[in-house]
Amino acid sequence: MEDARKVFNQMSERDVFSWTSLLGGYAKHGEMDRACELFDMMPVRNDVSWAVMISGFLGCGRYPEALTFFCNMLCDDRVNPNEAVLVCVLSACAHLGALDQGNWIHLYIDKIGIRQSSNISTALIDMYAKCGRIDCASRVFNGICKRDVLSFTSMISGLSYHGLGKDALRVFYQMLDENVMPNEITILGVLNGCSHSGLVEEGSSILANMESLWGIAPKIEHYGCYIDLLGRAGYLERALEVVKTMPMEPDIVIWRALLSASRIHHNVNLGEQIISHIGQLKSSDHNGGEVLLSNLYASLGRWERVTEMRKLMVDRRSESSPGCSWIEVNGLVHEFRVADQLHPQIVEIRNKLNEILKRLSQIGYSANTMQVSFDLNEEEKEQAVAWHSEKLAIAFGLMSTEPGTLIRIVKNLRTCEDCHSALKAISQVYGREIVVRDRSRFHTFIEGDCSCKDFW
Ligand SMILES: [Zn+2]
Ligand SMILES: [Zn+2]
Known part of the structure; x- marks a missing residue:
């Protein structure tokens, strides 16, 4: 990139194409801050320069900025978004669960009368499905002629x-x-x-x-799914048999599926067998398995092993990716991270959350700290689960929407058991329907129950 920049700096005449190709170089390497600087300096921008910025933000997971750039692009009447840009912004909405903005883009697509290509329809279906509106996804799907x-x-x-x-x-x-x-x-x-x-x-x-x-x-991913299927349904022995006879070596994902099945069905015996199998994998293949292992040890109450795993994880810097939740309120996406201090209203949100937890405890909810995978005392553990990002998001949602409004939250990780039971209780106490999309599926909480029937 440095060389490209040098050549660019030495050019006597720069046109929109040379600017844009340098921009593309930065975006391709994920250097979006450099790309932004350059973009601001550009004397003229064309369709491609905007497209490069929007897809660059999408590529490195900066979804809110992809949407902001799209809005700015619409304000510039010398340029028009093409199909690729629309697919990008629909995908950003899908990642964020930003239904209002996704809806608006759908209307925009209909209004400008862009040909409903296969890519656009597919992106619309994906956006609606991931924003919790499977009914709208079906409508788009049924409207496709071929x-x-x-x-x-x-x-x-x-x-x-x-x-x-x-x-x-x-x-x-x-x-x-x-x-x-x-x-x-x-x-x-x-x-x-x-x-x-x-x-x-x-x-x-x-x-x-x-x-x-x-x-x-069948690839290893298909076997992973199948073992997950058998494990969830309680066929643990059959699942283990498949693992032993499948044509490839089981990887950490496979063991993880079995391990979480043995946790759901409280099969400690199988859990320990799997742990010994995982122990035989090269440690470089663990790939996040430590988090699961330490959680399993924690649920067995074997804190000395938990501490060991934690130490190993810190040594190898394989920290689990931080939890993050998004909630859309009045067309604006708000982002929350675990134990967040960043949101401008964080003090009010924390007060609201404390008030909520107090109300929940009156109907018998108490923090489930089984999954806090390090050796803290009870009170500290309670604090650690209390500030999970989805709890902050729900507190913010209750604060800033009318009573009775449906609340939709997107979480980047799997929802923990404590948040799951807190959300069930909140749907009952506050009379709200809450839809949460986590890494593995959708949960719809109504009147104290969840659509996943506590199986996720
Ligand atoms: Zn949680
Ligand atoms: Zn659920």
């Missing part, structure tokens, strides 16, 4: 994500009826759906026949 593998896959994955395994299967069979060939991702989506809905027979038959019927050899 559905292809991308739109089918997006719809199937969306349904699975919402725990609607039977519907995912139905769309999958519809796809086969319309003679559209599935790809690897489609199969992963269906298997996921089977897993979240306990459809063991259907999932088994898809895995067994995928190679002969559709020419797709």
Whole structure:
């Protein structure tokens, strides 16, 4: 990049193309701050310069900025967003769960009358599904006249994500009826759906026949899904058998699926077997497995092993990625991180959260600290789970929306057991419907219950 910059600086005549190609270089290397500086200096910007910025922000996970740049782009009447830009911003909305903005972009697409390409429809389905509106996703899907593998896959994955395994299967069979060939991702989506809905027979038959019927050899990801399916449904022995006989070496993801199944079904014996298998993996292959291991030890109350794992993790700097939640209020996305100090209203939010927790304790909710994976005393542990990002987001949501309004939150990690039971209690005490999307699925909390039936 330094060389490119030197050449650029020495140019006697710079046009919008040379500016934009340097911009593209920065964006490609994820140096978005440098790209911003350059963008501000540009005398003229064209469609491509805007597109480079927006896709650059998307590529490095700076979703709110991708949306801000898109809004600024619309204010510049010399440029028009093309299909690629629209796909990028829809994807940013999907990541953030920003439904209001996603809706608005959909209206905009209809208004400017851009041809409804397969890429746009697929991005719309994905956006609606990830923003919790599977009904809108279905409407877009049903409106497509010629559905292809991308739109089918997006719809199937969306349904699975919402725990609607039977519907995912139905769309999958519809796809086969319309003679559209599935790809690897489609199969992963269906298997996921089977897993979240306990459809063991259907999932088994898809895995067994995928190679002969559709020419797709099962990869380790497919086995991972299948083992997850068996494990969740309680077929732990059968799952272990599959792990031992599958054609490739099990990796940490596979062991992790089995380990979390043994945790759900309280099978300590299997848990310990798996731990010894994980111990035989090269430590470089652990890849985040330490977090899970230390959580398992914590749930077994074996604090000395937990401390060991923690120390190992700190030594190897494999800190678990920090929890982060997003909530959209009146079209603005607010970001919360665990134990956040950054939000301008953080003091009020914390006070609100304390008030909420007090009200919850009156109906018998108490903090579940089983998953706090380090050796703290009880009170410290309670504090650590109390400031999880989704709790801050929900407190902010209750503060800043009208009573009775649905609250939607997106979380980058799996929701912990304590937050899950707190959210159930909040939906009851405050009479709110709360939709949370975490890394593995959607949870809809209504009147003290969750749509996942405590299985996630
Ligand atoms: Zn939590
Ligand atoms: Zn749930």
